[in-house]
Amino acid sequence: MLxxxxxxxxxxxxxxxxxxxxxxxxxxxxxxxxxxxxxxQTASEEQVAARAAQLGLDRPLISQYADWAGRALQGDLGVSWFTNEPVAQAMATRVPATLSLVMVTTVIAAIIAVALGLAAAYYKGWLDSVLQVLSIIGFALPGFWLALMLVVWFAIENPIFPATGYTPISDGVGAWARSIVLPVTALAVGAVTATAQQVRGAVRDVLQQDWVRTLRARGISQASLIFKHVLRSAGVAGLTVIGLQFIGLLGGAVFVERVFAIPGMGQVLVTSTAQGDLPLVLGVVLVTTVIVVIVNLVIDVGVGFFNPKARLS
Structure with missing residues (x-):
């Protein structure tokens, strides 16, 4: 394992x-x-040259990279070229908002998807057909359109939830939960349908295995068979798709953050990339990469737990 x-x-x-x-x-x-x-555009050529030299843009590329990497290893991600805000401070205020959306969406999507996929695979019939239809609808619905419709239905016509903004959890769990209900719903619809389909397929494959029929012949209870054996065998595929959904949601959060005016990483990445704000872009890329690596490591550990053979790969 080590x-x-x-x-x-x-x-x-x-x-x-x-x-x-x-x-x-x-x-x-x-x-x-x-x-x-x-x-x-009104700045003189001398001012532009002086600013470029101040930013180190007149130096060779390898020298610029070595300087950034050396400071990054010490925890200094630099300062935004356009706002003069320290990149580490910008990440500290934006990462919690994005992670709140993605983590809550992943948990909710996993719970609902496992329940739907398991029920569709076990009971089949009309329930399976309904899941197929819902999956098609979930794939077809544009996420930004759903987000806009949620704002119209539940924030403008029926002011139940706030239309825009994000409340940190430190300001109160209730206010935080209300601020993320609509964006999480917009993200969760597609994630639930995609994950449920994968879970359904994995569970159906396991139910067709010979060892499942053997356990049934020995008189094992259905609850024990499903929750103790079948789900564990199907857990590898389920964990993998949940991990992929988490990573996909990091990218999908971009449009949600823009629709709901949430100050997250996606919104700052779009703005900083358009401006060419290199320190801020690299800060977002580095933090996102670290998050993805950690998630993949957790998923790999889970896969190794469910399938010991994976540890040898």
Missing amino acids: TFLAKRVLSGIVLIVLIPSVAFVLMRAGSSDVARQILG
Whole structure:
């Protein structure tokens, strides 16, 4: 087990180093005159050159990268070129909002999807058909359209929940919960339908195995068969798809944060990328990569628990 974990941790470290490095090269290679964008079109050439030198943009690319990487290793992610806000401080205020949406959505989607997928696989019939129809609808519904409709229905026409904004959990659990109900619902619909389909397929495959028929012939109770044996065998596929949904939701949170004006990582990534704000972009990429690596590590540990053979891979 320790060797299994060591391999996963090592591969995660490689990703944490590689992905921000690639992002750095792409941003610098594709960036225009950032100093001019910061100072505006009325700035003189001398002012633009001085600002570029202040930011280190006149140095070789490898020197710029080495400087950023060295400071990042010490926990210094730099300062935003446009707002002068420390990147670490910007992440500290935005990461909790995004993680609140993604984590709550993942938990809710996992619970509902497992229940729906298990019921559809076990009872089949009309319940299975309903799940198929709901899955098609869930895939077809554009997320941004659903988010806008939720605002119209439950914030404007029926002012039950706030239309925009985010309340930190430190300001009260009730206020925090009300502020994320609509964005979580907008994210959860697609996640539930996709995950339920995968769970249904995994459970159906397990139910067709010979050892399941053997256990039934021995008189094991249905509850014990389903919850003790079938779900554990299907847990590998379920955990994998839940992990993928979590990672996908990090990207899907971008449109939700813009619709509901939530100050999260997705919103700041879109803005900073359009501006060419390299320190802020790299900060978001680095934090996101770390989150993804941690989630993948947790999923790998779960898969290793459900399927000991996976530890040898």
